[in-house]
Amino acid sequence: MSVLVFGASGQVGRALLRLRPDFVPVGRALADLAVAGSVDSFLLTPPSPVEAIVNLAAFTAVDDAEKPENASAVHQVNAVAPGRMASWAWAHGVPMLHVSTDYVFPGTLPVGWENPVDGQPAPVNAYGRSKLEGERQVLNFGGRVVRTGWVYDAESRNFATTMVRLARSGVNPTVVDDQYGRPTHASVLAAELAAMVDGKRTAAISHVTGSGPVTTWCGFAREIFATIGHDPRRVKAVPSSEYPTPAHRPRNSTLQIPASGLPAWRDSLRAALG
Template structure:
């Protein structure tokens, strides 16, 4: 499998590099997502057997002031990638987010549920999904949530940093989702790409860790794994205001991914222990 990956240094790109070191990874200098035409040109030049887009604008709060930029990176560029892949008759795999949903209720969101994002970041990602579908080629959109790894800035690294300074933290406990190891997303994408090259599967899917948990519950598990004595008090999201509104319900229904590709939700607790061990 000749694989082209957009992204080089982010959590997911790093995990893909570890799992697929022979793939061609394009950084910003090689393909600038603020200039979508360069992304299409890179695909035509490389002539891969499949393309994965692991690059995105992910600064959720800053996107409220930079929605045009976020939309270029998260929607216009993936659309250009998808059209180039359609022209070349190769599968395109694109990573999206639970933030395309408005986050009400308690039932896990299904891939076919209508999107209604609460913030600019979510709107940019929803627009990206629409652009990928509109390209008309073989594609898979993989929505995921609460990504963590030992690389970069994420909830796990943030909690471990705070634990060096404080022995008590207030953490939101009414936002519920599935923490997802970046390495598990990478492995899922690679399995999906191989199947799609063979003409199997395609469409919109969900992939998130199990079991569902609140941010406060996730934090407690992080400190339990690290052996740090930090007391976590649960608070409502309303007591921790952010520039961009977040969904309360980020649960994702992953059954169609298992049906089409045999990929099951990972138990985030097992991988968390490995990540924490590498960080403390």
């Protein structure tokens, strides 16, 4: 029996396979989620009897998702493909976990409030809308959804490694200071997903991020600078209005998480970069 992991080459996928090397990665060569019918074709003859499906694959380039030429790929990867996985899983009595995003929320809650699991989604960009449609498809077929946000590791190209590179290159970055959330190390999410596969978490929708105080992207950047021994004051704070992007970002996408059990994001950051 095998646990299939779609999107295994990404940050969370690599962390999950390090934790559970018995899981089976499904890469683009086996199933290109941007191509209609690829999931169905792959699942016609899976590599072995399937015990569970974990979907980590996504079109995550938020600004690129706004481009008309990417609309089809965004819809296929983030909405259609998860639905096809969930449909197959439901038909074969196999559990499915699908990773989604804090960007399904509009970000309009007052700062200090957190978006609950049963909160009302209302995405403000194309990426969020496609991920919400994927959620709905998965839930319709009895799958489970795991929302997260601000994911990073110390190896990939992401916000954290970009800040490390800028700090060590002598660059003083300008970072928005009015978008709120909590960072999530990939290993934290991977550990929760492994527990869910093992049946230790059964909720239809879960929120998983690092725990601890809510921060901003600027606050996160300053913490990164401090962690690797650089002056955090080198990071200049600006409002989003001074850093326009093609995709609108939610102001407060903080996810409500359990009161205990998830590592503090600052501790995870120090372990990753310290």
